[in-house]
Amino acid sequence: MRVLRRLLPSLVPALLLSCDDRTAADRAVEDRILIVGNSSEPKGLDCHLVTGVLESNLIRALFEGLCTEHQSVDGQALPGTAESWEANEDFTVWTFNLGRDRKWSDGVPVTAEDFLFSYQRILTKTLGSEYNEMLFYIRNAEEFYKGEITDFSKVGIRAPDDYTLEISLRGSIPFLPEITKHYTWYPVPRHVVMKHSNGKIDAPFSGWTKPGNIVSNGPFALKSWRINDHIAVEKNPHYWDRDKVQLDGIRFLPVVNSYTESRMFFDGLMHITYIVPPEFIPYARKNYPDQFRSELYLGTKFVRCNVTRKPLDDIRVRKALGMAIDRESLIENITQGGQEPAYGMVPPFGNYKTGRAISFDPDQAARLLDEAGFQNRIDFPRITLLAPDRDVSKRMAEAYQGMWKKHLGIHIEIAQKEWTSYLNAMTNLDYDLADSGWIGDYLDPTTFLDMWIKDGGNNRTGWANGEFEEILKQSEHERDPAKRLLVLQKAEKILMGELPAITIYWYTTNYLIDPRVKGWNPLLLNNHPWKWVSLEPN
Amino acid sequence: MIGFIFRRILQGLLVLFVLYTLSFFLIKALPGDAFTTEKAMSPEAKEEQMKRFGLDKPWRIQYGLRLQRLLLQQDLGISPKKNRKVSLILQQSFPASVVLGLNALLVACVIGIPLGVFSAVRKNTWVDYASMGFAMIGICVAAFIIGPLLQTQVAMRLPAFKVAGWDNPVDWILPAITLGLAPAAYLARLTRGGMLEVLGQDFVRTAQAKGVPALTVITRHTLRGGLIPSVAYLGPAFAYLISGSFVVETIFQIPGMGRHFIDATIDRDEDLLLGCVLYYGFLIVILNLVSDIIQAYLNPRLRDSL
Numbered sequence: 109m110r111v112l113r114r115l116l117p118s119l120v121p122a123l124l125l126s127c128d129d130r131t132a133a134d135r136a137v138e139d140r141i142l143i144v145g146n147s148s149e150p151k152g153l154d155c156h157l158v159t160g161v162l163e164s165n166l167i168r169a170l171f172e173g174l175c176t177e178h179q180s181v182d183g184q185a186l187p188g189t190a191e192s193w194e195a196n197e198d199f200t201v202w203t204f205n206l207g208r209d210r211k212w213s214d215g216v217p218v219t220a221e222d223f224l225f226s227y228q229r230i231l232t233k234t235l236g237s238e239y240n241e242m243l244f245y246i247r248n249a250e251e252f253y254k255g256e257i258t259d260f261s262k263v264g265i266r267a268p269d270d271y272t273l274e275i276s277l278r279g280s281i282p283f284l285p286e287i288t289k290h291y292t293w294y295p296v297p298r299h300v301v302m303k304h305s306n307g308k309i310d311a312p313f314s315g316w317t318k319p320g321n322i323v324s325n326g327p328f329a330l331k332s333w334r335i336n337d338h339i340a341v342e343k344n345p346h347y348w349d350r351d352k353v354q355l356d357g358i359r360f361l362p363v364v365n366s367y368t369e370s371r372m373f374f375d376g377l378m379h380i381t382y383i384v385p386p387e388f389i390p391y392a393r394k395n396y397p398d399q400f401r402s403e404l405y406l407g408t409k410f411v412r413c414n415v416t417r418k419p420l421d422d423i424r425v426r427k428a429l430g431m432a433i434d435r436e437s438l439i440e441n442i443t444q445g446g447q448e449p450a451y452g453m454v455p456p457f458g459n460y461k462t463g464r465a466i467s468f469d470p471d472q473a474a475r476l477l478d479e480a481g482f483q484n485r486i487d488f489p490r491i492t493l494l495a496p497d498r499d500v501s502k503r504m505a506e507a508y509q510g511m512w513k514k515h516l517g518i519h520i521e522i523a524q525k526e527w528t529s530y531l532n533a534m535t536n537l538d539y540d541l542a543d544s545g546w547i548g549d550y551l552d553p554t555t556f557l558d559m560w561i562k563d564g565g566n567n568r569t570g571w572a573n574g575e576f577e578e579i580l581k582q583s584e585h586e587r588d589p590a591k592r593l594l595v596l597q598k599a600e601k602i603l604m605g606e607l608p609a610i611t612i613y614w615y616t617t618n619y620l621i622d623p624r625v626k627g628w629n630p631l632l633l634n635n636h637p638w639k640w641v642s643l644e645p646n
Numbered sequence: 647m648i649g650f651i652f653r654r655i656l657q658g659l660l661v662l663f664v665l666y667t668l669s670f671f672l673i674k675a676l677p678g679d680a681f682t683t684e685k686a687m688s689p690e691a692k693e694e695q696m697k698r699f700g701l702d703k704p705w706r707i708q709y710g711l712r713l714q715r716l717l718l719q720q721d722l723g724i725s726p727k728k729n730r731k732v733s734l735i736l737q738q739s740f741p742a743s744v745v746l747g748l749n750a751l752l753v754a755c756v757i758g759i760p761l762g763v764f765s766a767v768r769k770n771t772w773v774d775y776a777s778m779g780f781a782m783i784g785i786c787v788a789a790f791i792i793g794p795l796l797q798t799q800v801a802m803r804l805p806a807f808k809v810a811g812w813d814n815p816v817d818w819i820l821p822a823i824t825l826g827l828a829p830a831a832y833l834a835r836l837t838r839g840g841m842l843e844v845l846g847q848d849f850v851r852t853a854q855a856k857g858v859p860a861l862t863v864i865t866r867h868t869l870r871g872g873l874i875p876s877v878a879y880l881g882p883a884f885a886y887l888i889s890g891s892f893v894v895e896t897i898f899q900i901p902g903m904g905r906h907f908i909d910a911t912i913d914r915d916e917d918l919l920l921g922c923v924l925y926y927g928f929l930i931v932i933l934n935l936v937s938d939i940i941q942a943y944l945n946p947r948l949r950d951s952l
Contacts, residue, residue: 129805152729159685236695238687254690312698313724335728335738336901337812364905365896368810371797372899375809527912532678535686565686 131376137624137643140356145369145382149336149362153317155291156230156237161547161634162362162382167291169341169358169638170324174204174223174273174288179640180629183458183551185285186637189218189295189325190273198587199282206271211346212297213329220267225298225309228260234310242292242549245284247276279584282592283552289635290550297323327353327639336362347639354627354642370620373399379622379643386500389444389618399620402446403630406455406548407615408556409447411493411508411541412534415608416570419489420540423606424480429541430466430610431473432515433508438612442503445618450611454553454600457632460593465604466611470515477516485517491540492521496530501543504612508543534568542568544609551633553596554580560603571608647942651935658931665927666716666920670709673916680726680914699726701916712920722924723917725910732921735906740925742812743902746825746895747888749818753826754833754883759876761830762837766845766872767864777834784831793824793897810899821898825891829883833876841872874945881937885929889922 136143150163155171158164174193175185190204210218227246230237231253244250247264251257264276277284287293296316300323305311315321322330327349328341342357343350361378363369366385370392373381384392384400392400411429413420420426435449448455452462482488495505505522512520520541525533533539546566548555557580558564562572579599586592604611617634627640679701681692696702700711715721722732758781765777801807801820811817844850845868853863892904903922910919942949 132808149728151727154729157729159683233690233694236691236698238681238683238691238695239685240691241688313729334901335735336895336905337742337899361899363810363899365899367794368797368897368899371794371802371809372811375802377808377811528678528682528914529676531682531684535682565688568686 133376133379133622136359136379137622137645140354140643142355142358142380142625142638142641142643143378144358144360144380145363145372145378146339146360147362147382148364150339153322153330154312155294155296156226156235156240157312158291159239164291164635166339166341166360167294168326168635169328170322170326170330171291171294171296172210172326173291173294174206175285176639177289177631177633177635177637179627179637180631182632183286185289188288189223190288193285195282195284199280199284200277202275202277202284204273204275204288206273207348208271209348210325211348212300212323212325213344213346214297214300214323215346216297216299216323217270218295218297218325219270220273221270222295222298223273224265224267225301226295227263227265229296229301229309230292231260231263232310236310236312237292239292242287242290245277245279245281245287247278249278280587280592281584282589283550286550286552295325297325299323328355328358331357338362349639353639355638358638373620373622379625380628381620384445384618384620386442386444392620396620398623400618401621401630402616402618403634404448404455404632405615405617405634406457406551406555406632407545408450408453408455409545409612409615410450410453410609411612412539412544412569412609413607414537414540414542414570416537417491417540419480419482420491422480424476425482426607426610427466428473428476428480428516429512430607431469431476433511433610433612434468434515435613436468437511438504438507442507443500443613445616447613447616450614452600452604453609453611454556454596455548455614455632457551459590460553461597463597463601463604465601466607473515474517477518482518488518490519490521492523494530494533494539494542495522495524496543497524497526505543535565537568537570544568545615547615548633553593553600554583557596557599557603560608567608569608571606573602573606576602647939651939654935654938658935661931662924662927666713666924667709669920669923670712670916671705673911673914673919674705676911676914678914680916682914695726699724712917722921725915725918727910727913727915728918732917735918736903736921736925739901739903739906742900743895743904744888745818746821746891746900746902747884749822750826750829750887751880751884753822754829754887755880756830757826758830758833759837759873761834762839762876763841763864763869763872765834766838766841767860769842774838778838781831781834784827784834787827789824789828789891789893790897792827793821793894796820796824797897810897812898812900817898821894821900824897825887825894829887832879832883836875836879837872840875841868844868844871870944874941877937877940877944881933881935882930884937885926885933889926889929 146165147162150166151158153166155167172188174188174190176188178184178186189206189210191207193202193204195202206220212218229235230240231243231249233253240253248257248262252263266274268274301316304316304321305314319330319333327344327347329344331340331342333339339360340357343353366383369381370384370388372378413426415421439447451464451466454462456462493505495501502524509520509522512518534542559566561577576599579595583592583595586595624643624646626642626644628636681687681695700708725732728735761777765774768774797809801809806816807820808817850867853867889903892908895902895904906918907922910922
């Protein structure tokens, strides 16, 4: 009886709700609360300690960097904490003027000191930030992080006054405003972080991001957080541009199972899904044409080749493998998400023109394999394709295997490993071929090119080329942005000429969105600024 | 009885110790570590993290330090992947798993025991075949089929149900059915077996010969003995049900424990995994003990042998 008495208060509204024709999404529209699928439980909300896309979605709601994303134009920076900015002639020194009305959600002003503190914090080795390399554009930042310099005042950041931030860079970076949109460049509230960490700059688990403790400077403030259930944010009354913020709140749901997520959308439980699984795409296209969206996303799918192993040390073998893959067929039959066949490593965007380096050409592929000394295909060594245990990867691996068998007459084995074992094998070069990909962090070709430097942590192929690295360095000294892109094209040409990674397709993001959601436009980085999003009842 | 409980508690502690030790070395034997990430960390950052979590030390020292921390400070450590204390994560996920487990157990008992009784009483009739056929289906059809079926055929058609989520008691029903069907099927088979054994005994025949009504024979004379195998099964089954199910929790978006078990293994989140293992082990030990005590209550012969 007691149990019943305790259950009744929750059962009654539940039953009443069940008599209501409106779905959860309908009710949320009336309350101006956006419900969004966010894939998984975030690692945290401390922008200096997280690394993922899903964390970025949350942090963009809570915090704001110097510049913010334009709601519909890629590569255009809007004022964030900084109301204006300018660079010197060669883009090596940037001055950001902070708005005097920028405040933390507790009403304390955001000052240049907060930025100095934040950048010192993320560059302090003992904090254990995993993503501090994003700040190595700043002069002496890397040296400070590595302990070669201990005096932070020698790092190229200065605050001439409370509302001016001057950043000196290691080279010419015309796209710095783009970089400052990345959460590693966001400020954290010095007064709150220090309060919860007993005055230590490098305490990672101080609890300052817990509900009740956290203070942020973005359009929204944290309301509640229940592990694996939801994170709710509400409108930040101290946000400088609060009149433009249309939503009263956002509810992020960490729905791991993408099939469940799509069903939740169909059942009226959310407004925007994180993804749509490939198997659901034809169904969604047919039955939810107004809700289904497929947009280009800044990422490249490729197959890494371990160039330290035979026969993959031979460029001709790598090219033969690359030319034997029918990318269009893969996209049409497996991923089904409107991806684009990748003829280069850098997806084409803005003024960057990606050179056409590889395409499906089975005859040429067979010729190249002959030239490499494998006229008799039986002589081709047994090599293995490593794939993670994710469903699409498995089917992709089988498709590559089939295409290589069909067009080249060689048999390649598939080894499927669970995620960490897969990453570990790739990092230790304990593989032959590996199904991989890369998502760009910011809108510049270097986000796809820098990773291929010798011994770079994300290279994972054993490939190195002195000329490639020399050209990348050159690009940092090129003052003219247009010429700089030409220099980067040359670097990409070298990379694609040697093909340590066989590019397959450029990503798209496929998701479902409620037509009542407005202000949500296609963006290559998929980093939608929440403050422009609104819900309008039909 | 007190001596028996005391002995079993000591055995339980030993079981937990072995479980902890084995799990520690098994997760260590897996390739990679918590800082093997898709976007590679710089060697310096990785070194710093390994140092922070004590992962740079030899295994035996790590093991010793962990055990010391667990025993002396009752501290399960910090999850480097979730950036918070393991005890906090378990504390937050435990209630949802318990609620789900209890409901699933209810489903299992309400479906399984009557089915088993009916099929035993109507042995070799269509009732028996139908019940056991249902039990076979319950055992064979996995939760990842039943779950989506209930989502699409029930939740998406009836407005009272939601496809996923864990906000009010109505949300408990479909996951509980999904999770409870397999144990219901086992229970049905075990109950049937137990009942058949008792139904064949002399005292039952005597009761029937005396003209005791069939219902009384079943409820008063047979059920108590016939349920013994089911009760033995219910202890561990209950532990299994309330420690969370990865499949059911991910299908229905339930913030429970089961997800941490799998995620922690994949992420090499050692402290979280060891915390989950200890918790699960503890439940098994305690619930087995409870199930033994109930069995002793049901079976006088067993009681005397304790």
